[in-house]
Amino acid sequence: MLDRNKNQTFKSELRQDLVTGEWVVISPKRKKRPSTPFIEAHYRYKEQAECIFCDPVKSHQEKDVLIYYDGNKRWIVRVFPNKYPAFQRRNSLNKKLHGPYLTEDAIGFHEVVVTRDHKRSLAYIDLSEVAGVLRAYQERYIKLMNKKFVDYILVFYNHGRTAGASVAHPHSQLIAMPFVSMDIQKEIWGAEDYFLKNRECVFCRMVDQELTEKKRIVFQNEYFVVFCPFASRMGYEMWLVPKEHHPYFERLEQGGRDKAAEALKEALSRLDKLLEEPDYNFYLHTSPCDGRIHSYYHWHIEILPKYSTWAGFELGTGIEINTVLPENAAEELRLIV
Amino acid sequence: MLDRNKNQTFKSELRQDLVTGEWVVISPKRKKRPSTPFIEAHYRYKEQAECIFCDPVKSHQEKDVLIYYDGNKRWIVRVFPNKYPAFQRRNSLNKKLHGPYLTEDAIGFHEVVVTRDHKRSLAYIDLSEVAGVLRAYQERYIKLMNKKFVDYILVFYNHGRTAGASVAHPHSQLIAMPFVSMDIQKEIWGAEDYFLKNRECVFCRMVDQELTEKKRIVFQNEYFVVFCPFASRMGYEMWLVPKEHHPYFERLEQGGRDKAAEALKEALSRLDKLLEEPDYNFYLHTSPCDGRIHSYYHWHIEILPKYSTWAGFELGTGIEINTVLPENAAEELRLIV
Numbered sequence: 001m002l003d004r005n006k007n008q009t010f011k012s013e014l015r016q017d018l019v020t021g022e023w024v025v026i027s028p029k030r031k032k033r034p035s036t037p038f039i040e041a042h043y044r045y046k047e048q049a050e051c052i053f054c055d056p057v058k059s060h061q062e063k064d065v066l067i068y069y070d071g072n073k074r075w076i077v078r079v080f081p082n083k084y085p086a087f088q089r090r091n092s093l094n095k096k097l098h099g100p101y102l103t104e105d106a107i108g109f110h111e112v113v114v115t116r117d118h119k120r121s122l123a124y125i126d127l128s129e130v131a132g133v134l135r136a137y138q139e140r141y142i143k144l145m146n147k148k149f150v151d152y153i154l155v156f157y158n159h160g161r162t163a164g165a166s167v168a169h170p171h172s173q174l175i176a177m178p179f180v181s182m183d184i185q186k187e188i189w190g191a192e193d194y195f196l197k198n199r200e201c202v203f204c205r206m207v208d209q210e211l212t213e214k215k216r217i218v219f220q221n222e223y224f225v226v227f228c229p230f231a232s233r234m235g236y237e238m239w240l241v242p243k244e245h246h247p248y249f250e251r252l253e254q255g256g257r258d259k260a261a262e263a264l265k266e267a268l269s270r271l272d273k274l275l276e277e278p279d280y281n282f283y284l285h286t287s288p289c290d291g292r293i294h295s296y297y298h299w300h301i302e303i304l305p306k307y308s309t310w311a312g313f314e315l316g317t318g319i320e321i322n323t324v325l326p327e328n329a330a331e332e333l334r335l336i337v
Numbered sequence: 338m339l340d341r342n343k344n345q346t347f348k349s350e351l352r353q354d355l356v357t358g359e360w361v362v363i364s365p366k367r368k369k370r371p372s373t374p375f376i377e378a379h380y381r382y383k384e385q386a387e388c389i390f391c392d393p394v395k396s397h398q399e400k401d402v403l404i405y406y407d408g409n410k411r412w413i414v415r416v417f418p419n420k421y422p423a424f425q426r427r428n429s430l431n432k433k434l435h436g437p438y439l440t441e442d443a444i445g446f447h448e449v450v451v452t453r454d455h456k457r458s459l460a461y462i463d464l465s466e467v468a469g470v471l472r473a474y475q476e477r478y479i480k481l482m483n484k485k486f487v488d489y490i491l492v493f494y495n496h497g498r499t500a501g502a503s504v505a506h507p508h509s510q511l512i513a514m515p516f517v518s519m520d521i522q523k524e525i526w527g528a529e530d531y532f533l534k535n536r537e538c539v540f541c542r543m544v545d546q547e548l549t550e551k552k553r554i555v556f557q558n559e560y561f562v563v564f565c566p567f568a569s570r571m572g573y574e575m576w577l578v579p580k581e582h583h584p585y586f587e588r589l590e591q592g593g594r595d596k597a598a599e600a601l602k603e604a605l606s607r608l609d610k611l612l613e614e615p616d617y618n619f620y621l622h623t624s625p626c627d628g629r630i631h632s633y634y635h636w637h638i639e640i641l642p643k644y645s646t647w648a649g650f651e652l653g654t655g656i657e658i659n660t661v662l663p664e665n666a667a668e669e670l671r672l673i674v
Contacts, residue, residue, distance in 0.1 A: 019524050230438045318518050
């Protein structure tokens with residue numbers, strides 16, 4: 001067998017699919033990133049002593065770009081550049097043709113947001129700490145959104161090994177990228193299209209419908225509603241959506257942030273209780289920072305537990321088969337407290 | 338906790354995402370399908386004595402719709418309706434509005450293609466049996482393609498638990514569905530667009546490039562080439578593509594079928610050797626059977642090993658991060674024999 005670790009000096013590049021026009025990131029260096037052994041059974045948490053995120057600076061991670069402390073001057077949240085970035089800062093954007101195939105530098109930023117506690121995820125840490133995490137997302141978002149070549153920033157969280165977390169210590173990530181992907185563009189266009197046809201935001205319409213019908217609601221407070229979407233792609237999928245129309249996550253104010261933190265913690269802890277600590281992903285969808293106005297969009301968070309496997313049919317068609325009625329999922333999540 | 342098994346009588350339905358317009362299949366009945374315990378370690382093969390696919394008719398599966406025998410009158414390949422169909426035969430297509438949300442009957446067909454041997458997958462059975470499987474795909478495809486409400490048929494294979502196989506005995510599936518999904522449409526439009534701009538099929542162009550460059554080729558014979566696509570979404574992804582322009586899989590002739598079987602068996606057994614029996618999916622992309630002419634499309638098979646996990650970034654953007662250079666993957670797969 002060949003040495004699979006050669007090409008270490010190869011920087012991440014974007015390659016365009018010649019048929020669909022969609023991009024992929026080719027990033028061999030990321031294969032070298034450490035993967036902490038998860039403890040089996042309750043397999044998310046490896047021994048704390050060896051954890052590279054308990055003290056990120058000591059464990060040779062990059063220097064913090066943001067740090068929050070509590071009243072006792074202990075750090076609570078810290079953000080630092082990913083040591084194995086999928087997208088990387090560069091001064092110019094190179095495009096190249098290889099025969100008919102197009103490549104581009106995978107230019108951008110890739111950061112890690114770590115909370116202090118090694119074992120407690122966002123479902124279990126104090127509400128104020130969850131609010132701190134959202135504040136960190138927002139602060140870093142605002143820093144990165146006006147950088148050159150940044151058209152979209154995705155904030156996401158991988159919880160557990162089967163959800164793609166390579167390090168067990170709870171952490172989120174921000175990736176700032178030089179284009180808006182087709183899937184996100186599809187949502188943006190869908191929202192624009194609905195707005196032009198109905199003179200109404202499609203997410204506002206959904207929120208209205210959910211608040212009226214009530215049967216897919218999991219939790220709500222003054223500003224936010226968590227519900228299982230009518231067309232859930234995954235069993236126990238939840239969306240956390242501002243009740244009022246808000247296109248831009250980065251404009252969230254403190255009062256809203258505290259309420260978003262409450263709703264997020266509620267959603268995740270109900271999921272944990274009901275499905276007995278499943279692995280899951282969540283990500284934040286907001287308007288692109290591509291210099292255009294996106295007043296018809298509506299930011300929100302999508303939570304996808306690893307409830308079932310997307311197999312050949314899903315991969316081959318992009319159509320998900322969900323075996324859980326969203327109305328049943330919501331009822332279970334609502335009653336689990 | 339509520340009884341998650343209620344709503345057993347609920348038939349599969351399609352629900353449309355209000356934002357993107359994409360459909361999902363909500364199919365609670367499929368949750369009741371048996372899941373055979375896989376043996377850990379080499380975990381694909383459970384005890385043969387309890388296998389529901391070793392004698393599908395005895396184990397209360399549906400009646401065969403197709404069966405092939407060998408010279409000794411032992412069955413080699415059999416096809417029967419999936420007992421827990423995601424798409425189901427119906428006489429009329431009902432659409433309903435629930436507030437702003439649209440649903441449609443999940444009308445169609447869902448069949449299972451089983452080979453005789455309980456333990457040997459397509460990588461290990463005789464070449465003539467692999468050719469038999471392709472012939473069964475084709476024969477059933479031709480039967481289903483002209484049925485009312487059938488616009489697309491996906492043939493796919495889930496290998497191993499993490500690739501979504503619920504039964505360990507090797508089997509493929511056909512799903513005939515009443516619409517062309519957006520992901521497939523994206524490919525169809527991409528091919529059409531390329532053809533109109535370049536007066537050439539985009540897949541033919543790729544085949545040319547691969548045969549010239551050689552460095553992403555894994556295997557080739559007279560009619561087919563297997564290569565790691567330039568923009569591979571997954572480590573060790575392979576595409577099996579006819580060298581000549583062929584829009585329609587169902588028109589494949591016996592000579593071509595035998596060569597396709599050889600190329601498929603080669604691809605899968607090289608993958609098995611190199612990655613030590615990974616789980617994987619493959620699916621067949623061909624022109625829709627929606628009554629339109631698709632002369633610019635080019636059928637092929639895409640093979641996706643479960644080499645890494647698509648996590649929050651992939652789910653949130655649709656952009657995959659692949660940590661294996663396709664050129665390296667192809668070299669390893671080419672040299673492994």
